Amino acid sequence: MGLVPRSATRFHLELEGKACGFVDSVEGGSVTAEVVTEAPGAEHYLKKHLGPAAPEPIVLTFGLTLAPTVYAWLADAWNGNQSLPDGRIVFADANFSATQEIEFRRAAVAGVTFPKLDGSSREAGRLTVVLEPEETRLQKASGKLKASTATKAKQWIGSNFRVDVQGLESGHVAQVDAFTVVTGGSPIDFPGLRITLAETGADTWRDWHRDFVVQGMNDDGQERSGALVLFDPTLQEIGRIGLTGLGIHRLALQKAEAGQETVARVVAELYCERMELAL
Numbered sequence: 001m002g003l004v005p006r007s008a009t010r011f012h013l014e015l016e017g018k019a020c021g022f023v024d025s026v027e028g029g030s031v032t033a034e035v036v037t038e039a040p041g042a043e044h045y046l047k048k049h050l051g052p053a054a055p056e057p058i059v060l061t062f063g064l065t066l067a068p069t070v071y072a073w074l075a076d077a078w079n080g081n082q083s084l085p086d087g088r089i090v091f092a093d094a095n096f097s098a099t100q101e102i103e104f105r106r107a108a109v110a111g112v113t114f115p116k117l118d119g120s121s122r123e124a125g126r127l128t129v130v131l132e133p134e135e136t137r138l139q140k141a142s143g144k145l146k147a148s149t150a151t152k153a154k155q156w157i158g159s160n161f162r163v164d165v166q167g168l169e170s171g172h173v174a175q176v177d178a179f180t181v182v183t184g185g186s187p188i189d190f191p192g193l194r195i196t197l198a199e200t201g202a203d204t205w206r207d208w209h210r211d212f213v214v215q216g217m218n219d220d221g222q223e224r225s226g227a228l229v230l231f232d233p234t235l236q237e238i239g240r241i242g243l244t245g246l247g248i249h250r251l252a253l254q255k256a257e258a259g260q261e262t263v264a265r266v267v268a269e270l271y272c273e274r275m276e277l278a279l
Contacts, residue, residue: 013088019067021062030136030138061126097143102137103139105135110184116177118159167224170197172197172201213249225242239278246270
């Protein structure tokens with residue numbers, strides 16, 4: 001992709017000619033080719049040449065500050081309805097003067113990583129999104145970018161969340177591990193959830209584990225639905241991931257270290273058949 005000027009501190013995303021806001025980081029997007037080796041003939045060394053050239057994936061990180069169009073694009077990919085928009089990412093300096101840009105065509109959403117949620121976190125929540133474009137081009141850019149978009153930014157902190165699972169007490173959930181939804185294939189294989197909660201609040205989870213795992217009552221009718229709900233600092237809901245076809249397959253005590261007094265916790269691992277994104 002080439003070196004990014006040190007003054008490029010802002011990265012503005014556009015889709016189909018419309019401004020979508022500033023992302024936190026950009027990686028990839030260059031055109032590369034694999035090195036192919038040939039079986040040696042009379043030479044005592046391997047002959048090499050290049051295979052077909054293709055664009056690298058583009059990796060973006062951002063929170064909930066972009067235009068609704070972006071999150072609708074991701075949600076459609078989770079629903080198996082891939083759209084392939086054209087767009088560009090403009091690199092700009094601290095004064096919003098454009099320096100260069102990555103132009104891309106027909107970009108598919110290949111994966112979305114949801115960050116770890118932790119009740120003690122003070123970090124801003126960010127998605128990591130992998131795009132697979134059919135074409136890319138790095139070129140110089142000029143002009144001024146607007147300092148902000150008309151979209152009202154949603155403040156998302158990693159500690160402001162709730163896990164809702166049908167029939168379970170969720171007030172003692174402490175953490176949800178990061179997970180990645182891969183949307184490059186069909187059908188989509190949605191990832192499971194790894195949830196850490198206080199042992200004192202795990203009774204309903206133990207009951208479900210006993211019924212579902214130990215006693216084998218785990219047909220489709222015993223699966224559950226739920227949601228992972230996000231809140232802003234005022235505890236207003238700003239987004240959610242709907243969860244269906246949930247089944248618990250492991251419930252165990254979290255690793256404890258001798259000589260350390262910590263809150264006793266258990267770790268629940270769930271499979272999930274379907275996730276729906278609403279941000």
